[in-house]
Amino acid sequence: MTQLIIFTDLDGTLLNSETYDYAVTVPIIQQLKSLKIPVVPVTSKTRVEVATLRQDVGLSDPFVTENGSAIFVEVNHNPFNKPPGEREGDYYVVDLGCPYVQARAGLRVIANELQHSLLGFGDMTINRLQRYTGLSAKDAQEAKAREFSEPFITPKAVTSEQIVEAVEAVGFKVVVGDRFSHLIGPDAGKGNAVERLVALYQSILPTDETIVTIGLGNSPNDIDMLAHVDHPVVLPGLNGPHPQLGDRGWDIAPVPAPEGWVEAVTAICQKFDVALQS
Incomplete structure (x- = not known):
């Protein structure tokens, strides 16, 4: 058995870099939600920025803020067997950064x-x-x-x-x-946050179930995340992928966000016999 987990940057990856449009991703995200495939934002944005977007898009999975400085898990949508961090209001917080x-x-x-x-x-x-x-x-x-x-x-x-x-x-x-x-902070970083979340998800899975991670990003601040997933995907801009990401041997989505996000996620899911209807 395989458990897919999708880690995704936001601006220029899930969202169009110019218009911030994400409408085409919503039906796919809802299908992933029904299949219990987590979609985890990993971003430089703040908690309040991500909270607003998650509500608009319909996400309820954990999320990572400020370039891997903290993991937030909603108390009412905690998938783990116990609190993964200290409770702060509506969230459990795994603090990886500095004040x-x-x-x-x-x-x-x-x-x-x-x-x-x-x-x-x-x-x-x-x-x-x-x-x-x-x-x-x-x-x-x-x-x-x-x-x-x-x-x-x-x-x-x-x-x-x-x-x-x-x-x-x-x-x-x-x-x-x-x-x-x-x-x-010295212990922060998108890669570290990905590793911590994978360990948390692994702790609730049967021993015969394997986690496969997908990562999607578009800029140099996503390199740490993309280097820590099984299937890294680079979202190009209008002029192609960022020079620091385009020559690493990673998959490159066929078109920019958000359509490229949908096509890349759909293609990888198909490899694992998960059919998504776009």
């Missing part, structure tokens, strides 16, 4: 190490964050609701190698991106 205040303090130390100012989300007003991201005021507010990590504008005058070296010197990790980088 936000610690990330903020770390960013200041790293800026001193680099001798270069670093502008984090916590330094910006809602209006300023809107100008940098194009988000609505409500979405910008949710993006600023950090609990474990601090995104900052990737400086152009500093190399990614210099950023990583400075971050690691003060005991943090960093996910360097083209526009924004994310300062996360």
Whole structure:
């Protein structure tokens, strides 16, 4: 017996990178739900951002926020035999990251190490964050609701190698991106979160049942997740896959999100005799 688990990034993967449309994925997600195949968002977004989207899309499975800083499991939809973490309101939380205040303090130390100012989300007003991201005021507010990590504008005058070296010197990790980088705790990471969730799911399965993991992402901050799944799939943009993901031998979806997400998930499920109707 095989238990499929789908781990997915959101922006540019489940959601169209320009319009954030996801409508075509909803029927597939409902079919996966009826087949008890978990669909687990693994994203740089905050808890409140993901909670809003999960409600809209119809997801109830666990989710991972802030680049692998925490796993959230709804108390009313807990698939595991016992609470997987500490209860906070409507969720059990498996904390893999560091407190936000610690990330903020770390960013200041790293800026001193680099001798270069670093502008984090916590330094910006809602209006300023809107100008940098194009988000609505409500979405910008949710993006600023950090609990474990601090995104900052990737400086152009500093190399990614210099950023990583400075971050690691003060005991943090960093996910360097083209526009924004994310300062996360030393034990955080999308790959670590995937491993923890797979172990949790394995603990409730019969000994003769095997987990097969599918991962879908579109950008360098998904590499850690995609490297920890059995079937990694890269969602391309309008100009093809991101240069850092396109030459790794991973499957590439035939078209961008969200249609590419549907086609990739449907194709892999068919390999395991799971028929989905698109």
